[in-house]
Amino acid sequence: MEKLEILKDLAAAFRWTAKLNMHEAIANHFSVCAPNSNEDFYVNGTGMHFSSIKASDLFLVEQSKINELKDKPELVDPTALHIHGSIHKKVPHAKCILHVHSKYATALAALEDPTLPPIDQNTMRFFNRVGVYRDFGGMGFEEESEKMASKIGNKKVLLMANHGVLTTGQTVAEAFDELYYFERACETYITALSTQKKLKIVSDEVAEKTAQEWENFSTDAKDLHLKAIRSILDKEDPSYKN
Ligand SMILES: [Zn+2]
Numbered sequence: 335m336e337k338l339e340i341l342k343d344l345a346a347a348f349r350w351t352a353k354l355n356m357h358e359a360i361a362n363h364f365s366v367c368a369p370n371s372n373e374d375f376y377v378n379g380t381g382m383h384f385s386s387i388k389a390s391d392l393f394l395v396e397q398s399k400i401n402e403l404k405d406k407p408e409l410v411d412p413t414a415l416h417i418h419g420s421i422h423k424k425v426p427h428a429k430c431i432l433h434v435h436s437k438y439a440t441a442l443a444a445l446e447d448p449t450l451p452p453i454d455q456n457t458m459r460f461f462n463r464v465g466v467y468r469d470f471g472g473m474g475f476e477e478e479s480e481k482m483a484s485k486i487g488n489k490k491v492l493l494m495a496n497h498g499v500l501t502t503g504q505t506v507a508e509a510f511d512e513l514y515y516f517e518r519a520c521e522t523y524i525t526a527l528s529t530q531k532k533l534k535i536v537s538d539e540v541a542e543k544t545a546q547e548w549e550n551f552s553t554d555a556k557d558l559h560l561k562a563i564r565s566i567l568d569k570e571d572p573s574y575k576n
Pocket residue numbers: 362363364413414417418433
């Protein structure tokens with residue numbers, strides 16, 4: 335995919351995440367690798383609201399210049415440089431990283447046991463498929479970021495205890511679909527917990543089978559999901575593409 339299309343996809347993901355109210359003030363970051371690189375990445379710059387980000391706003395971070403940028407917080411949030419910089423460098427499948435403190439994923443991250451039990455199709459999608467970083471030690475600067483990156487392994491989702499979540503993908507569409515469904519799954523679980531009734535948890539076998547069924551049919555669905563969002567934005571406010 336050419337660079338401009340990738341940046342438009344990421345801008346659309348920012349806009350839609352704001353509509354879903356999964357953003358937080360002007361914090362949180364989405365990043366995607368430059369098309370010819372596994373390490374250099376585009377990310378939102380300091381002070382930008384998710385709801386108004388345009389493709390041309392996205393800031394190119396070259397790993398060779400990352401240390402200089404860390405002294406310029408007016409350009410890019412240093413925690414974005416640390417967290418996204420470490421993960422893009424260490425995790426080859428994380429071409430795109432979406433990092434938020436969305437309401438329900440963060441509520442899950444606040445529980446003593448942040449395991450998502452298989453109670454519906456969306457929670458089953460993530461059965462045994464979530465990395466968990468349990469040792470929150472402060473904001474995402476150098477040491478903390480390296481530890482986070484080491485907990486992803488081959489997973490696409492990293493739940494960061496006492497913090498939030500990040501999802502990864504080979505493409506923006508894949509990481510966004512992951513983020514959307516993970517937040518939905520957490521919403522269902524937290525809502526079910528709030529009834530204080532006993533949960534109906536399915537067997538590991540059924541949960542694993544359902545997770546594999548998601549994996550087998552959902553590659554196109556992920557692309558179509560973002561495409562559908564872009565076609566709505568194209569009618570409502572195509573400025574994300576500028
Ligand atoms: Zn981030």
